[in-house]
Amino acid sequence: PPHRPQVPHATASHRFALTALAINGIDGYRVSDLEMGREGRSxxxxxxxxxxxxxxxxxxxxxxxxxxxxxxxxxxxxxxxxxxxxxxxxxxxxxxxxxxxxxxxxxxxxxxxxxxxxxxxxxxxxxxxxEASTRDVSSTMIRARLAAGLAIHDLVPAPVARHIVAHHLYTEDDLHGEDKDREG
Structure with a gap:
């Protein structure tokens, strides 16, 4: 979000993909790309x-x-x-x-x-x-685990973990804009 300090993050297209992977197969849910087509901050x-x-x-x-x-x-x-x-x-x-x-x-x-x-x-x-029983998972925890070389498959659905690892998301490479799947 625009009001937060810069930390390793994922591009809008990766966040869209991560959300789609997370809800895949859940009836009644869909991912919207409404904010992706906007100019500037959303x-x-x-x-x-x-x-x-x-x-x-x-x-x-x-x-x-x-x-x-x-x-x-x-x-x-x-x-x-x-x-x-x-x-x-x-x-x-x-x-x-x-x-x-x-x-x-x-x-x-x-x-x-x-x-x-x-x-x-x-x-x-x-x-x-x-009031709901939710897992204690945050992007901060995911970044810390990745920085320490630890697995995240117990924190997020398996397809989400695979995407994060395959594209080097939430790492220092990501902070510096080095999106590994971006074409040059």
């Missing part, structure tokens, strides 16, 4: 507005985000307006409680609802807190 608010211009209403959209990332929502472009463009489904992550996530954006506490309320949500948008 921001959540712009993407949500585009979806609205395609006929979706804010109450029909759910932006799914980890609690650790949501804790940084106040640093996002167009905060707090972006929260009015979609529901936000905040997924609990190991080490991040609702209290710790909301401490950084305390003005939002009144908007938080249990996910069951999504079924009876009135007009407008809300922040739904989803």
């Amino acid at each position: 921001y959540t608010a712009d993407t949500l507005r585009h979806l609205q211009s395609s006929g979706w209403t804010p109450s029909q959209l759910f932006f799914v985000i980890g609690a650790d990332a949501f804790a940084e929502i106040a640093t996002w472009r167009e905060y707090p307006t972006v929260l009015d463009l979609s529901h936000f489904a905040v997924i609990a992550r190991p080490g991040t409680t609702i209290d710790s996530a909301m401490a950084k954006a305390s003005a939002l506490h009144s908007r938080v609802r249990p996910i069951a309320a999504a079924l009876t949500a009135a007009r407008g948008t809300a922040i739904f807190w989803v």
Whole structure:
């Protein structure tokens, strides 16, 4: 995301491929390339507005985000307006409680609802807190494992791990723009 410091990352095309590999075979899910065709940086608010211009209403959209990332929502472009463009489904992550996530954006506490309320949500948008058992996996952990020469197959689906390793993603080579599959 544009608001984060530069660390080894993957190109948009690789992130698209990784997502497609991760959800392959899961009914009802698809990967969108909407943000890949844009010039310059892509921001959540712009993407949500585009979806609205395609006929979706804010109450029909759910932006799914980890609690650790949501804790940084106040640093996002167009905060707090972006929260009015979609529901936000905040997924609990190991080490991040609702209290710790909301401490950084305390003005939002009144908007938080249990996910069951999504079924009876009135007009407008809300922040739904989803208590779920999720694995303790992060891109930081993946980068650290790769830097130490350790396997990541226990952290991500096998096709995702193969793609990351085959294309040298999340390594120092990647930080310096050395995309191994890019044609010269």
